[in-house]
Amino acid sequence: MLPTEQIPGVYHRKVGDILVTALTDGYLDAGYGIFHSVSADEAASILDEGREPSPPRISVNMFLVRGNGRTALVDTGSSDCMGDTLGLLPQSLAAAGVTPEEIDTILLTHMHPDHSAGLLTPEGKVQFPNAEVVVGEADYALWHDDAAMASTDERRRMRYFEWSRKQIAPYRDRLVWAEGDVMPGVTTVPLPGHTPGHCGYLIHSGNDSMLVWGDTVHVPGVQVPRPEASMVFDWEPDRAVESRRRVFDMVASENTLVAGMHIHFPGFGRMIRTGDGYRLVPEAWTFTL
Structure with missing residues (x-):
């Protein structure tokens, strides 16, 4: 019988003595109207020219970080909040041979549902019973601001404010603000705009480093050649572009390896300059660790 599904979405990559494992939560199909500053027709043309999935198909990746006696997970996936093409993190984690109980640190890049909803199981139980949660203080403050919640539209109220409050509530007594060194070999890199507390995490060991850059891009086929293309999901679009x-x-400039939540799985690549712009080059498959 021919196979009917792909192999588990798991890929390992060493950064010095730290093992980083890409895990897939699935994907999300989006329309062309998700961009600011780039019209739907322009976006379609850019994607078609680059032979990218069109309309946009957005990968959703997480990264397991193991080293220095710690087991951390950067973002937690969508649980059952965003449709049946997402929510695969538990299966990916199991395929990597790691249980939720083994994870001691959750590093949230920000509190949007495809990144933080997996803090809870589909039944609403705590997914990671032994983990502290590192999150941007500005994100936590915004999503708990009643006046800000009242001033926005119904969809944002539910997905950003109500869901974020529910997801983070069981972890309130073990929150750590994302600033400076958050664990051995991992340093916070503030990247505000997509959300006020959006951040990346620089993983460093020996002479090696990797920046997990969160939602710096959602659709690399458009936003790499057109970095001014902010997203309808951005809380502060101009700041996100900056x-x-x-x-x-x-x-x-520094030839730093990047890992992105929405770069095509497994999500590793390097940015190079091309004239006045940039090109994202996916990293070749690494056969040894």
Whole structure:
């Protein structure tokens, strides 16, 4: 019988003595109207020219970080909040041979449902009973601001404010603000704009480093050649563009490996300059660890 599904979405990559494992939570199909500053027709043309999935198909990745006696997970996936093409993190984690109980640290890049809803199981129970949760203080403050919640639309109220409050509530007594060194070999990199507390995590060991850049891009086929293309999901679009340009310049100048939540799985690549712009080059498969 021919196979009917792909192999588990798990891929390992060493950063010095730290093992980083990409885990898939699935994917999300989106329309062309998710961009600011780039029209639907322009987005379709850019994707078609680059032979990218069109309409956009957005990968959703998490990254397991193991080293220095710690087991951390960068973002937690969607649980059952965002449709049946997502919510695969538990299966991916099991395929990597790790149980939720083994994870001692959750590093949230921000509190949007495809990144934080997996703090809870579909039944509403705590998914990671032994983990502290590292999150941007500005994110926590915004999603718990009643006046901000009242001033926005119904969809944002539910997905950003109500869901975030529910997901983080059981972990309140073990929250750590994302600033500075959050664990051995991992340093916070503030990237505000997509959300006020959106951040990346620089993983470093020996002479190696990798920046897990969160939602710096959602659709790399559009936002790498057109970094001014902010998203309808951005809380502060202009600030998100500013952060994206800054990160592109930094990782290109320093040849830093990046890992992205929405780069095509497994999500590793390097940014290079091309004239006045950039190109994201997926990292070749690593056969040895």
